[in-house]
Amino acid sequence: MPIIRTERAEVLWAAESTFGTLASAPYARFGIHDTIEAPDPEFGWEPFFGVFSGRDRATILRGQTTLRGSIPDIRLQSGLTTFMVNHVLRPVAGTDELVDPFTLYIAYRDTGGSVQLGRYFLGGKVNRATVQAAEGQELRLSVDEMLFLSMQTTRNSGNDTFSASNPAADPGASATGRYLFASGDVTIAGISFPRVRRFALSIDNQLEPRHYVQRDGSTGLLHANDLVEGRRMWRLEVDVDIVNPASGGDLELWDFLINQGASGAGDQGATLGGQVVLTFNQAGSGAGSSTLTLTCGSTPSTTTPAGVLTAAPHSIPAPPAGIVPVTASFDIDQITIATT
Secondary structure (H helix, E strand, O other): OOOOOOOOOOOEEEEEOOOEEEEEEEEOOEEOOOEEEEEOOOOOOEOOOOOOOOOOOOOOEOOOOEEEEEEEEEEEEEOOOOOHHHHHHOOOOOOOOOOEEEEEEEEEOOOOOOOEEEEEEEEEEEEEEEEEEEEOOEEEEEEEEEEEEEEOOOOOOOOEEEEOOOOOOOOOOOEEEEEEEEEEEEEEEEEEEEEEEEEEEEEEOOOOOEEEOOOEEEOOOOOOOOEEEOOEEEEEEEEEEEEOOOOOOOOOHHHHHHHHHOEEEOOOOOOOOEEEEEEEEOOOOOOOOOOEEEEOOOOOOOOOOEEEEEEEEEEEEOOOOEEEEEEEEEEEEEEEEEOO
């Protein structure tokens, strides 16, 4: 008898031309990953305790429905960066402040190859995500929270979410290689720091679901009517070993902490901030070659300061550590991403 197995599952995505409308083919993979927190409905049941009810609830009301999921660990491949570029880190174009929407497809397959439960989640937007890497690892994307407007399923079992529309098809594995931490370069305010051990770039779109007076009359589910973008927040953490005291060396991080790229003497001038540039090359097995560059911070100016350091404590670690590790925390105004 065929059984459902996790390694036969499918997870695909496609960009939506209209927010909240099922995306057309083709669909794509996210990269290399082995898990997903499916955004299946979470019901906000509201129990009612009133007079004559006793200590147990008298009734219950179906409240708002939330579709919330995550993909904790995606190993990025050079041929599969479109989702990260367009739906996670896309720079604001002109006055367009909206997060690009997408449709998510999740399907169970049994050992006989048949789809047993196919689900489409519509109107998807990434709320929070992290791009990170550490020594000995690959460049990774974590979709920490993604929200959706509605869902439909190909399982025809009398459920009101059934739809025969089924445009998703697996394009197969990408032949391209991955970006390795060991094949990268990090510069902070124009100074190269070769002893970086870890970095984590996080984004928070501060999405807020809106449940207006309208609702889905065909299903009775109180899905969100809109996902409204809030202020976009960028945070960057970089772990650096402080070893080289020479001019242009590791202590430049301390200097930047004190003056924040100030225009003028010491910390008395106007703050300029600085850019943090992270560059990674495709390495190891895989077809082709590619370089991915993350520029954290706009062009520094006294009018619009770029990346600024919020903290970088140069402490003395406990034994047996023989060198000084510093975690530098940056507040970033914007991100630019490029692949070549």
